[in-house]
Amino acid sequence: MxxxxxxxxxxxxxxxxxxxxxxxxxxxxxxxxxxxxxxxxxxxxxxxxxxxxxxxxxxxxxxxxxxxxxxxxxxxxxxxxxxxxxxxxxxxxxxxxxxTDVPGSLRDLAAMYGETSIWNCFGDAIDTLRTGEPTGPKYRGGQGWFPYMEQHPEWAQTFHRAMTGVSEKAIRAAEVFDFGRFGKVADIGGGQGRLLSAILGAHPEVQGLLFDQASAVQGAAPVLEAAGVADRAECVVGDFFQSIPGGCDAYVLKAILHDWNDEDSIRILRNIRAAMAENDNKAAARVLIVEAVVPAGDGWHFSKAMDIAMGVSLGGKERSEQQWRELLAEAGFELVAVTETAPPHAIVEARPVF
CATH class of the missing domain: 1.10.10.10 (Winged helix-like DNA-binding domain superfamily/Winged helix DNA-binding domain)
Incomplete structure (x- = not known):
């Protein structure tokens, strides 16, 4: 989400x-x-x-x-x-x-927010507040959102279209960050490839790799072809909890880690670090996390509301800069910089420590 x-x-x-x-x-x-x-x-x-x-x-x-x-x-x-x-x-x-036919459409995101298991879990938010555990799975037969989608392809399609739509905002990352310094960029959990297509479109010299579940990757070809970058984008189906392809210089995670608690996020990051270890110049590799950085203080920021949604529905969380720093360190990375993009997104850049 x-x-x-x-x-x-x-x-x-x-x-x-x-x-x-x-x-x-x-x-x-x-x-x-x-x-x-x-x-x-x-x-x-x-x-x-x-x-x-x-x-x-x-x-x-x-x-x-x-x-x-x-x-x-x-x-x-x-x-x-x-x-x-x-x-x-x-x-x-x-x-x-x-x-449904406008750039950056939020139609599918709105529909997804109204999906029964996502909507109903807020009625049991007191249980999450008491235990720290999400209530969403009880509306999905004990499953998390992603296994649930595998059994409900209509919602999988809605979800992946929604992620493609909101990526219109996130693609500002391709405009404000120098991806041209990397030979090959992997978008991990990259859905249908909207962000990767923007990165490759802005940097004709860069090769790309799109990595996600089959239900997402199978819809990537039209997105990549429409952007004119299909010849530079390799599509790989897999599970980032198992392993992640090596041979890339940068690994992008857009709106992925906020779906997961710290333990699961560290597993994902450690698999990326293991993939980086295969590089000849592994110290130059980077992980680039495109997500919100929760600001301090009482002011409104969408991440503060989304943090509750992640907690009650999935068990995930939004993170402050210090929380990102600590999470990355636990996984074997050092936070290098935070680059603001289109609100509420930022790029959290980290290098592996070997």
Whole structure:
């Protein structure tokens, strides 16, 4: 799973008193549910050419017209849709992101956030708070999210499309970081290859390797071909808990380690370090972690909210710079630098210590 939103301060209207601010905060759950549900029925696609009456939208989607109006009204209160006339709704710039055919689409991410096992685990958050263990697996027959996807291909497809969509934000990493200093870059758990294609597109001299489960890699060819980099990208199916291919100069992990607790994250990092040991110039190899770095203080940052989602659903976590430093040291790496990209992402760069 992943994070997406900018780190701009979220606040209630300046004129709201604390009571109204708290009600707005608590009501966010209901609004989010409306947005996630509307994403699943692809209302935004039906509004791509302009506003339409709710009755038409209900007929096209097979939904109850009165309830659809109420869902659109709730989502509209957060700026996702707009009522242009009585009972007629259209898209706002934010709502455009729920379309399936726009760059950086968040439609699949919204649908995934509303998936039953992800949504329901928040109702048992008290158990996670008490024990430190995620509650999500109990809604998946005791499984983690990734084994669950292997048995539910419809959600696997939604997940991988969602990761491709949010990678539109993360690809700023290819613009602000010098990947050209590496001969071959591996994207570990790289999904359908959106980030790797951006890196290779920005650096024509670099070779690439995409490594992930079969359900992800099988959708990579169209992404790599569309970027014109398929001839420089090798696709490998595997499990990063077992082993990771050697022969690469940089290993990228985008939104991977926040899915896992410290013990599992260290296992992944140690497998990368073992792969690096095969290099002739292994000391020059780098691991590049594209994730949030949780800032100190009380200010809003999406990573602070995502940290709770990771904890209750998967047992993962978001990490501060010091936590990244300690995790990397435990796995045999030294943190070298943190490079800011598009919020909330940064690139945590580390070198192996041999």
């Amino acid at each position: 992943t994070d997406t939103l900018d780190s701009a301060q979220l606040s209630a209207p300046a004129t709201a008193n604390p009571h109204q601010q708290m009600l707005q905060l608590l009501g966010g759950k209901m609004v989010a549910a409306a947005v996630c549900t509307l994403a699943r029925i692809d209302v935004a696609d039906l509004l791509a050419d302009g506003p339409r009456p709710v009755a038409e939208l209900a007929s096209a989607t097979g939904m109850d017209a009165d309830m659809l109006y109420r869902f659109l009204r709730a989502a509209g209160s957060a700026g996702v849709f707009t009522e242009t006339a009585d009972g007629v709704y259209g898209l706002t710039p934010m709502g455009e992101l729920l379309r």
